[in-house]
Amino acid sequence: MVNAFIRYIKITVVGYPVWVYNYTMLPLVGMLGSAEIQNNKGVDDLFNKIIRNRRIVQAIIGALILVGYLYFQISIWVILFIGLVSGVIFGKVFCRWMCPLGFIMELSMGKNPNTKNVQMYNYHKLGCPIAWVSGFLNRFSLFKIKRDSNTCTDCGICDSNCYIASLNKDYSIYKDKKDNPSIHYSCSKCLICVDKCPSKSLKYGI
Ligand code: SF4
Numbered sequence: 001m002v003n004a005f006i007r008y009i010k011i012t013v014v015g016y017p018v019w020v021y022n023y024t025m026l027p028l029v030g031m032l033g034s035a036e037i038q039n040n041k042g043v044d045d046l047f048n049k050i051i052r053n054r055r056i057v058q059a060i061i062g063a064l065i066l067v068g069y070l071y072f073q074i075s076i077w078v079i080l081f082i083g084l085v086s087g088v089i090f091g092k093v094f095c096r097w098m099c100p101l102g103f104i105m106e107l108s109m110g111k112n113p114n115t116k117n118v119q120m121y122n123y124h125k126l127g128c129p130i131a132w133v134s135g136f137l138n139r140f141s142l143f144k145i146k147r148d149s150n151t152c153t154d155c156g157i158c159d160s161n162c163y164i165a166s167l168n169k170d171y172s173i174y175k176d177k178k179d180n181p182s183i184h185y186s187c188s189k190c191l192i193c194v195d196k197c198p199s200k201s202l203k204y205g206i
């Protein structure tokens, strides 16, 4: 009885912050990414700042999930559920924005851009059950990366920063006749393409 009560308190104290953090932070990022809101330059800059600091967001969420799992016995099914719901809304965000293992894997990848592209592609092709499901959901998720063809200058910077488009010439973010890497199974929603676009033609939103 006492143990059950202590466990309940632990899950309440840590479990809720994990949920609240995940489901306030990610919708916030998503909202900031929506095309309508991004017409405001200040919000646009804030969104890009969040993308550049993605690893900090991932480290915080990843640490909360790890502590919740290891110390507070939050069920692996709850974590899978977090990954599934995130996938339905945002696509494959879990690996690069929330996963503690993904955080460590990214740190251990090579510094050479070509090597890193291959490692990134292969890692996100494999992953775990959350990655499999959310990778599949990239195609159907509510939030997507969209390009404004009126402002796009066809500079190709997005493609050269995307590990999928860099490795496979059948994929392109800006060439309409090619396949879009952002709905590819391996797109981990790093949003580097959105951040790097000099004309702000790429938006991540509904
Ligand atoms: S980086 Fe932006 S402007 Fe350049 S091709 Fe891509 S979407 Fe178009």
Ligand code: SF4
Residues within 6 Å of the ligand: 145, 161, 162, 163, 164, 165, 173, 181, 182, 186, 187, 188, 189, 190, 191, 192, 193, 194
């Ligand atoms: S978010 Fe953009 S840069 Fe990152 S993998 Fe997906 S399409 Fe490529």
